[in-house]
Amino acid sequence: SAATCTLAAADAAKTLTIPSVSPATLLAAGSNAYTTYYASSSFGFTACPVGLTRVTSAYTYQGSLVGNNNAVATGTASNVQMFVMQSSSPSVSSVLAVNGTSGSLNQATITANAATVPVIVGISSLNSSTSPVLATVGTYTGTYLVAFTY
Template identity: 65%
Template sequence: SAATCTLNAADASKTLTMPNVAAATLFAAGNTSYTTYYASGSFGFTACPAGLTKVTSKYTYQGVIPSANDKGIATGTATNVGLVVMQSSTASGSSVVLVNGTSGTNNQTTITSNAATVPVTIGIIGVNSSNVTALPTVGTYSGVFDVAFTY
């Protein structure tokens, strides 16, 4: 849309800090570990022009994306750590979004009274770059996602 909402300045560069979790615990949690070990935040929009009804997000991971396109492999000294994005205020397998720059129904938030809050939750999972469950190694990890919003 040519008309846009205003992103809250504090949300222009979002950092979410994950909880500490033992590698063996993350591995034991398996394919649903991202719903237990996660961090949440949101992007706030104001001054949305009349006529706009939704904000749609597109997440693009700046690193290795396994073939499923639903997680990014973290960088750092730790290995076998995947990052899963959910457009939800809590972790939920039903709100996972792709991280290859595409969007679907999970990427949409309704604009109400000229404002919108786009929730985001990032979860961690023990997985390698071939998208196979793997034992993480101990260390630091991080990941960067570019997020594009359309109206």
């Protein structure tokens, strides 16, 4: 759209920090551990022009992917994969593709010229075949580029 909303300045760059978890605990949580071990935040939009009805996001992971939504974390830890969800609470059904595409899960409604786009990033202990395995102790990180359309 030629007309856009205003993204809150504090939301232009985000850092989400997932609480520390031991490799054994993460593995015990299974392949869907990302619904238990995660960090959440949101992107706030204001001053949306009349006529705009939704904000659509597209996440692109700046690293290696396994499939369309398993982001392989970088750092000293191994066997850690990250998942992005656009939801107010983590769930398997809200996992987004992080290959630059978007779908119905990537949409937030604009109400009264404003919108809030929730984001959750969670981790699981998975190998390159997406099988649950013990992660190694260490650091992990990942970077996503998020594009918004109206």
